[in-house]
Structures are given as C-alpha cells and as structure tokens.
Amino acid sequence: MPGSTVTFHGGVREIGGNKLLIEDGPDRVLFDFGPSFAPRYKEFYLNFLRPRPTNPVEDLLEFDLIPRIPGLYSREALHGSDLPYEAPRIHAVFLTHAHFDHAGYLEHIDPEIPVYLGPDTKTLLDTIESSGTVRYGTHPWTLLTPGSPVRIGNIEVRPHPVDHSIPGAYGYVVHTSSGTLAYTGDFRQHGPRAELTERFLAAAAEDAPAAFVTEGTRVGPDPRRNFSEGTVRSEVDRVLQGSPDLVLGTCYPRDIDRIVTLYEAARDADRAFVVSLKTAFLLTSVAGRPGFPRVPVPGHTPDLYVYGRPKRRYYKWEEPFLDAALDADYVRTHGRRLFLMLEMMHFPELIDLRPPKDSPFIYSMSEPFSEEDLEAEVLQNWLEHFQLRKHSLHASGHCSAPELVSIAQHLRPAQTFPIHTDHPDDFHPKGTTVVSPEKGVAYPIGGT
C-alpha cells in the first residue's frame, strides 16, 4: 500500500483559503475548508457579485475556486454542478479556528461528515451565525480536548491550542502510517497566549514530524511591526492619556483579546469603552466561558457602553442593548470620557459624531500588504476629511518570518510546506527541504 499523502487544495500562494487533505490508505481527513479570496477569486467575484446561494459549488468550480473532491459536498450544495453527489468519502474535517478563510465553506460540506473543532471555536461559529449572514451548515460537531488524540482509521490527530488573533485556535500533530505531519493553522509567538504556541511546538518537536505545514503570512515583504500585546497596551495608554477629547479606534471584531486590552486601557484611563451592537452581542455570548477570561460584558461590567447607531430596523439580537445604548449626541458632549470603537463600515457615523480636529484614531488591526489597497485608501480619505490622527497599534496574529525560520530549524522536518502566504519561495530555513506546494498535488508524508 502506498504511504500517506497531503494535498493542498487552497492556501497555495495566497493568504487564507486553507484546505489540506490527508489520505492514508482508505482514510481521508480534511483540515480547514475556507474560501480562497485572492487573487483568482477576485478576478470573477467582487463585493456583491458572488456565487449564487442556490448553486454555490457549480459557480465556484466554474473558475476552479473550490476543489473537485467526490464525496465531500452536500447534495444541496452540488445543485446544478457536473460533480455528481456521492455518499461521503471524506471521514472527518478538522478546523483550526473560526476565521472565515479557514471555516467559510463548511456550509457546502455533506451534513453527514463529522466536524472536529475546539470548544471556543464552536462558541464563536455559533455567535457569528446568530448575528450575521454566514452559515456553516449542520454537521455532527465534535468538540476537541487539548492533547487528546482522535483516531480516524489509520490517522491519529492530536489537537493543541495555539495563540492567534481569535481565541480558541488549534494546531495539529497528525500521525499517519508513513510519518507524522505538524500543521500550524494560523499562529503567533508574541500574543497574550504565547505559552500555548510554545506547548504546541514542544509537542510537535517530541513527535519529530517528517512534514511541517506552516502558515507563512508574514514571509516576504512584511509591513507589520512585531508589537506584543503588552506594547499595544502601553502605546494605547499613552494615546488615551494625552488626549483631551474623544478617542476613536477600530480592531477586528472577533479579536477578543484585543478588545479586552483596549477595554482595560480605557478603564484605567478613566474613560468608558464604547462598542458596537455586534461586539456587544459577541461579548455577551462568550462571557463566562472558560476560554474567554476577563471579557467585559455590557450591562454588567462598569465603564462599558454600547453605541446604538441609528437603523431603520434592529435585529432581535440587537434589541437587548438598545435601551442603554449611547447616541451620537451623547458621544459628542461626553467625548473626553469615552473611547469609542467604530468599524470602517460604520464610518458615516462620523458625520454625526463630529470628533474634534486632531482626535486620535487607534487603528488596531493589520496594515494592508499592498500599496494599492482600495480600502486603505478610503480609510485614509475619511481620516483626512475629519482630520483624525491615525495611530497604528497592533500585535499581528501571525509569527514573523524570522520566528518561522527558527521554528522550522528547531523542528528539522524532512520537508517544510509554507502555505497561507503570497511568498512561499522566500522562506529559507536550514536543515529542512522547503517545498512550495502546488495546488492539487499529493505529496507523500515521510518523503517516499
């Protein structure tokens, strides 16, 4: 019998869209199943020009934007496509974390295929579904326990929590009949849960993987500064203390560790922290769960408020926050006591908020990778129009390239596969053969 293989159906020369298929004889397991957005997706689909919800697989297969894997998709998702429905031939899907580029196509997977994921990831997926339009479908969900192996035929998967810019992320060490593979998912060494990443790497080193599949987001040109969460906190403190009036900010809505950092900075600077309705719902949904310590809860935690931006109609999940919500008038008159979070899509609120000239805007998310980033340009236009001062204060969710080099050199796998990167050819650790994978090619694990 030939040995086991790994095939990369996404995450190849692109940041996101990871889809790894590990096969060992008859056993077939997928790791992550997220949409590929760049660059090919954007050649055909843009903003509201999207695959039809009635024919999703057909519309994605047309441009080779989803893999042609028999026995993977649901009958419903295959509607209209030339890929015939088959009973499941994939035995399990393992998710690393709840970001869209890893979990976003779960909805299309046959509802009989079990999905394994960390408990915090499940909590986040449920919350995202309840307050948005993304759907993940129904599946037999199995919650993982850190370090406890799951056996799928010949394949044994050991889940290990790692630190990333969303709580509950996992890396995996996968034992197959011809060798061991370690898969990082998305991870970092400088975040508030860095010790998780260290433990994952120690466990991976113990099992001496033959293949190392690593994310490489920051390989190649890297505009990101390697701030730690602690540095973000002290820099935010400085901005809050030096500002006589309103302070504005933005961060990834699900970067809960960052929300905690910013809330605590506001509280210690004697300011109330003001979040969007969606963030309020997210915080309320995860509060009290073991994976989400120190999470501030609207209505319970002091100095935490919700901004109730005007809408024609509110969703049911927004309603509980409306009575106590602040409006633009309040923010305008109490600015010096507030630190208000405002997502870019809600920027028209600035027209009513009228922040005083030179008010700080704390941009607590990653800088765009390309200089022609349209969103960055629009953001800049708004900041300039309202004469806001931008402070970029962010700890990236990803390891820096030098960190990845030293990790690969420490693990010394026979082969290293950089994925989730635009620049796999720029990754040069010593003592391991770097294979820049091609999409759809089955690579033997253990090098046979």
Ligand SMILES: [Zn+2]
């Ligand atoms: Zn990712």
